[in-house]
Amino acid sequence: MESAEASFAPRPLLRTRLTARFGLAHPILSAPMAFIAGGALADAVSQAGGLGLVGGGYAGLLPGEPELYEELPLLQGRRHGVGFITWALQQRPWVLDELLGSFTPTCIMLSFGDPRPFAQHLHQLRIPLLCQVQTLQQARLAVEAGATAIVAQGQEAGGHGGARSTLPLVPELADYLARQSPDTLLLAAGGIMDGRGLAAALLLGADGVVMGSRFVACRQARTALAALQRIIQANGDETVRTTAIDALRGLPWSDVYSYRVLHNALTRQWAHREAEARSMYGSWSERYEQARMNQDFDTAAVAVGEGVGLIDDAPDAQAIIQRTVELAALLLGRGTAQYGLPGKREDLG
Amino acid sequence: MESAEASFAPRPLLRTRLTARFGLAHPILSAPMAFIAGGALADAVSQAGGLGLVGGGYAGLLPGEPELYEELPLLQGRRHGVGFITWALQQRPWVLDELLGSFTPTCIMLSFGDPRPFAQHLHQLRIPLLCQVQTLQQARLAVEAGATAIVAQGQEAGGHGGARSTLPLVPELADYLARQSPDTLLLAAGGIMDGRGLAAALLLGADGVVMGSRFVACRQARTALAALQRIIQANGDETVRTTAIDALRGLPWSDVYSYRVLHNALTRQWAHREAEARSMYGSWSERYEQARMNQDFDTAAVAVGEGVGLIDDAPDAQAIIQRTVELAALLLGRGTAQYGLPGKREDLG
Numbered sequence: 153m154e155s156a157e158a159s160f161a162p163r164p165l166l167r168t169r170l171t172a173r174f175g176l177a178h179p180i181l182s183a184p185m186a187f188i189a190g191g192a193l194a195d196a197v198s199q200a201g202g203l204g205l206v207g208g209g210y211a212g213l214l215p216g217e218p219e220l221y222e223e224l225p226l227l228q229g230r231r232h233g234v235g236f237i238t239w240a241l242q243q244r245p246w247v248l249d250e251l252l253g254s255f256t257p258t259c260i261m262l263s264f265g266d267p268r269p270f271a272q273h274l275h276q277l278r279i280p281l282l283c284q285v286q287t288l289q290q291a292r293l294a295v296e297a298g299a300t301a302i303v304a305q306g307q308e309a310g311g312h313g314g315a316r317s318t319l320p321l322v323p324e325l326a327d328y329l330a331r332q333s334p335d336t337l338l339l340a341a342g343g344i345m346d347g348r349g350l351a352a353a354l355l356l357g358a359d360g361v362v363m364g365s366r367f368v369a370c371r372q373a374r375t376a377l378a379a380l381q382r383i384i385q386a387n388g389d390e391t392v393r394t395t396a397i398d399a400l401r402g403l404p405w406s407d408v409y410s411y412r413v414l415h416n417a418l419t420r421q422w423a424h425r426e427a428e429a430r431s432m433y434g435s436w437s438e439r440y441e442q443a444r445m446n447q448d449f450d451t452a453a454v455a456v457g458e459g460v461g462l463i464d465d466a467p468d469a470q471a472i473i474q475r476t477v478e479l480a481a482l483l484l485g486r487g488t489a490q491y492g493l494p495g496k497r498e499d500l501g
Numbered sequence: 502m503e504s505a506e507a508s509f510a511p512r513p514l515l516r517t518r519l520t521a522r523f524g525l526a527h528p529i530l531s532a533p534m535a536f537i538a539g540g541a542l543a544d545a546v547s548q549a550g551g552l553g554l555v556g557g558g559y560a561g562l563l564p565g566e567p568e569l570y571e572e573l574p575l576l577q578g579r580r581h582g583v584g585f586i587t588w589a590l591q592q593r594p595w596v597l598d599e600l601l602g603s604f605t606p607t608c609i610m611l612s613f614g615d616p617r618p619f620a621q622h623l624h625q626l627r628i629p630l631l632c633q634v635q636t637l638q639q640a641r642l643a644v645e646a647g648a649t650a651i652v653a654q655g656q657e658a659g660g661h662g663g664a665r666s667t668l669p670l671v672p673e674l675a676d677y678l679a680r681q682s683p684d685t686l687l688l689a690a691g692g693i694m695d696g697r698g699l700a701a702a703l704l705l706g707a708d709g710v711v712m713g714s715r716f717v718a719c720r721q722a723r724t725a726l727a728a729l730q731r732i733i734q735a736n737g738d739e740t741v742r743t744t745a746i747d748a749l750r751g752l753p754w755s756d757v758y759s760y761r762v763l764h765n766a767l768t769r770q771w772a773h774r775e776a777e778a779r780s781m782y783g784s785w786s787e788r789y790e791q792a793r794m795n796q797d798f799d800t801a802a803v804a805v806g807e808g809v810g811l812i813d814d815a816p817d818a819q820a821i822i823q824r825t826v827e828l829a830a831l832l833l834g835r836g837t838a839q840y841g842l843p844g845k846r847e848d849l850g
Contacts, residue, residue, distance in 0.1 A: 287738045288810065308666045316737060317657045317666045319701065320692035320808035324737045327811070343669035352668065352701035355832045388665060388673045389636045427776075459669035461637065462676070483704045485834065 162201030162474075165481040166350075170301070170337055170360035174231065174258065174280075177201030178477045179360030180350070182367045182469070183341065184235025184261055185311065185455075186210060190218040191226030193372040196469035198230045201477075204469075205233040205261055210240040211247040214403075216445070218374065220247075224255050231258040233282065237312075238265025239406070245270075252277060259300070264312060264409055271297040284341065284362075286314025286409075291325050295333045302329070303362050306342030307393060310365040310457035312409050318342040319356065326357025345459035347479020354484065363476075365457035369466040376447045379454045380466055382414055388461030390415045394423040395430070397453050401441070402434025413453035414460070511550030511823075514830040515699075519650070519686055519709035523580065523607065523629075526550030527826045528709030529699070531716045531818070532690065533584025533610055534660065534804075535559060539567045540575030542721040545818035547579045550826075553818075554582040554610055559589040560596040563752075565794070567723065569596075573604050580607040582631065586661075587614025588755070594619075601626060608649065613661060613758055620646040633690065633711075635663025635758075640674050644682045651678070652711050655691030656742060659714040659806035661758050667691040668705065675706025694808035696828020703833065712825075714806035718815040725796045728803045729815055731763055737810030739764045743772040744779070746802050750790070751783025762802035763809070 162177035170179045180202035182193060186209030194204025206224060209217045220234065234257045241248055242265060251257075252273070260274055263284035274281045275298055283294035284303040294302045304325045306318030322340045329336050340353035341362035353361045368375050369383050393412040398405040400422060405411075407430075413419060422429055443451035456463075511526035519528045529551035531542060535558030543553025555573060558566045569583065583606045590597055591614060600606075601622070609623055612633035623630045624647055632643035633652040643651045653674045655667025671689045678685050689702035690711035702710045717724050718732050742761040747754040749771060754760075756779075762768060771778055792800035805812075 288736050289738055306666065306668065308669050315741075316807060317655065317668070317692060319655065319666070319668045319698065320657050320694065320737055320806070320811065323695070323697050324808075324810040343666060345669065346672070348672045348705050349668065351704045355700045355704065356697050387637050388669055389638055392664075457669070458665060459673075461673040462669065 164201070165477045166354070166484070168354065168359045170339065173300070173337060174203055176203055176231075178473055179354070180473055180476065181205060181233070181339065181360065181362045183362050183364030184208060184233065185364050185368065186237065187217060188368055188373050188375055190374050191223035193367060193370070193374070193469060194223075194232045195227050195230060196370075196372045197367070197473065198227070198232055200470035200473040202473050203231055203233060203258065205235050205259075208234045208236040208241075208247070208251075211236055211244045213240045213244060215441070220251060221254070224251075224257075233257050233259040233261055235261035235263060235282075235284075238262045238267060238270075239404075241265075242269065249273070252279070261303070263303075263305070264405075266293060267297040267299065268293060271299075282339075285325075286316055286321075288324060288328060291328060295329075295336060299336060301337035301339055301359070303339045303341050304358070305362075306340075307412070308343030308458040309341055310368065310391070310412050310460075311455040312405065312411055313342065313393070314409060318344070318353070322353060322356040322358050343457060343459045345462040347476045347481075347483060349459070350476050350480040351483040354480070363472075365459055366463065366472055366476075367469060368456055369463045370469045370472055371466060372469050375466075376449075378447045378449055382416075382449055382454050383456050383460055384464055384466065386414055386456075386460045388458050391456065391458050391460060392419050392423045394419060394426060396422040396426045397429075397440075399426070399429040399433050400436035402437040411453065411455065412457060413455050414449075416453065417450040418453060513550070514826045515703070515833070517703065517708045519688065522649070522686060523552055525552055525580075527822055528703070529822055529825065530554060530582070530688065530709065530711045532711050532713030533557060533582065534713050534717065535586065536566060537717055537722050537724055538584075539723050540572035542716060542719070542723070542818060543572075543581045544576050544579060545719075545721040546716070546822065547576070547581055549819035549822040551822050552580055552582060552607065554584050554608075557583045557585040557590075557596070557600075559586055560593045562589045562593060564790070569600060570603070573600075573606075582606050582608040582610055584610035584612060584631075587611045587616060587619075588753075590614075591618065598622070601628070610652070612652075612654070613754075615642060616646040616648065617642060620648075631688070634674075635665055635670075637673060637677060640677060644678075644685060648685060650686035650688055650708070652688045652690050653707070654711075655689075656759075656761070657692030657807040658690055659717065659740070659761050659809075660804040661754065661760055662691065662742070663758060667693070667702070671702060671705040671707050692806060692808045694811040696825045696830075696832060698808070699825050699829040700832040703829070712821075714808055715812065715821055715825075716818060717805055718812045719818045719821055720815060721818050724815075725798075727796045727798055731765075731798060731803055732805050732809055733813055733815065735763055735805075735809045737807050740805065740807050740809060741768050741772045743768060743775060745771040745775045746778075748775070748778040748782050749785035751786040760802065760804065761806060762804050763798075765802065766799040767802060
């Protein structure tokens with residue numbers, strides 16, 4: 153497998169601290185999206201010069217998630233990461249222990265919860281910890297956990313997320329890290345769909361990006377065809393961020409996290425009745441699961457970000473990465489120059 | 502006054518379609534913030550090479566707003582715009598008619614409502630119409646109104662705004678305009694605080710930016726000192742977007758627009774009880790107005806954007822513009838190159 157990887161050599165166009173640290177051709181990670189990001193997607197992304205992450209999701213708490221023991225062998229010998237929903241992993245910590253007993257992922261990404269309980273084990277194994285955060289306060293915990301990289305996720309993102317937005321969050325965290333932990337890498341996530349988003353993220357102070365929604369619409373994602381059709385047709389006015397769906401389906405998400413999905417019959421009925429939905433916690437559990445299995449996306453939600461209006465195809469993951477870095481390099485106009493911008497205070501004296 | 506302007510010649514660093522269209526040195530407009538943006542701020546911004554807009558706000562519907570007939574003479578002979586809250590202006594349309602009888606603003610900006618009823622009068626006078634929008638759907642109305650420029654405002658912005666975010670909204674509107682109305686300029690607003698934000702906005706497809714919150718904290722703004730102190734101390738986790746305040750104080754805002762303010766005692770009590778606040782419409786009207794007059798910012802709100810964590814001083818408006826364009830030019834690395842990026846479809850073939 154190593155030789156297969158070596159025979160394929162994507163041409164680096166944008167060098168950053170991220171590409172140097174992980175030996176990547178391109179500063180792009182694919183998000184470890186629960187249910188959507190299996191081994192095939194991660195493999196295609198890594199083969200194309202990015203770093204693919206497999207969605208460990210709810211760590212087996214929910215039915216129907218990809219089985220890591222089937223997905224990860226697709227990546228043997230190729231760089232890859234695995235991501236988990238932190239609060240779910242806290243309920244089933246043995247899932248990570250068993251994983252690390254059988255596989256050696258390039259990194260582990262933890263999102264939505266306190267990463268500190270998992271940090272020591274990963275540090276002992278010398279496996280880099282990536283912490284996805286939605287606030288400055290969470291970034292402080294990630295630094296405390298010794299994160300190799302912090303992923304600043306804006307609320308533009310599809311699926312679960314917080315309240316802050318990528319454009320102001322990234323430079324604020326860049327300034328914070330420049331002062332407090334300058335060796336910690338910073339990645340941007342949320343709303344980055346093409347080379348314009350990648351170029352913008354690098355100028356805002358990120359060392360690279362995590363793209364999720366864009367890879368939901370690609371050949372290697374585990375996305376249902378009926379969901380894909382809705383994604384390709386939708387514009388960016390047609391998503392909503394709500395806590396109502398998790399309440400109705402009975403998933404114990406903290407209400408600091410909400411769920412960005414395409415508008416459908418369910419959201420039109422419930423998205424703005426969050427308190428009422430909480431009072432009916434779990435009452436839609438069976439109906440929702442049934443709809444999800446039946447690909448009935450009038451009831452089950454299609455998780456995708458506000459950038460959905462910039463998606464109008466579902467190509468190979470490799471094509472997405474290639475056109476993203478080519479456009480970003482064109483816009484930045486610097487060819488293979490080294491990125492890695494200091495915080496504004498340093499720039500301005 | 503013309504000679505004073507001519508004697509000051511800011512050095513252009515970033516040429517765009519916006520700077521060409523309005524004869525500006527820099528692609529930066531200051532937002533016409535109600536109560537905050539008077540003639541002094543607009544004058545300073547225009548003198549520094551940007552385009553300053555005076556806040557016409559609620560068109561006299563609310564007490565205590567700056568009197569346009571006192572503010573605009575500060576700008577005689579210098580380029581300037583005036584902005585209004587569209588739904589308020591619709592209730593008092595004579596305010597615009599009288600204004601245009603006495604002054605010749607460089608442009609009129611309309612935000613929060615249907616701009617079409619005002620378009621014909623402005624076109625007859627050959628006064629450019631700038632339409633601030635929060636969705637793709639509103640952008641379509643702005644094109645219909647013959648807007649010279651569309652301001653894509655992300656929900657990161659301080660004060661009133663919508664639900665979409667700057668990073669994905671700008672490229673989606675850039676693509677839309679490239680297809681439907683390529684001569685319409687596109688400006689980005691919301692979360693743009695420094696040269697990183699300006700550079701990012703240009704790469705996302707904007708011809709320039711509208712900065713609001715950054716100019717709330719400057720010497721020429723009409724910002725209360727007690728509010729300024731809170732702004733300088735706050736980080737970006739400490740703002741919230743809510744409809745509760747307008748309900749409590751009895752302002753008839755459509756609930757598609759919410760109000761981003763610093764967290765304070767009022768928001769901690771009310772920000773997440775929006776339905777309840779609506780049921781108490783106007784009940785805080787007197788108490789709120791009293792607090793605002795007394796600069797009691799535990800009760801009255803301080804309107805500022807999520808980028809507040811990137812504000813740590815209150816310099817001259819000129820210094821803000823100068824350091825913003827200098828850093829943006831440095832990041833973009835192109836000196837005086839011409840910007841004006843085509844939509845992604847053109848770039849990608």
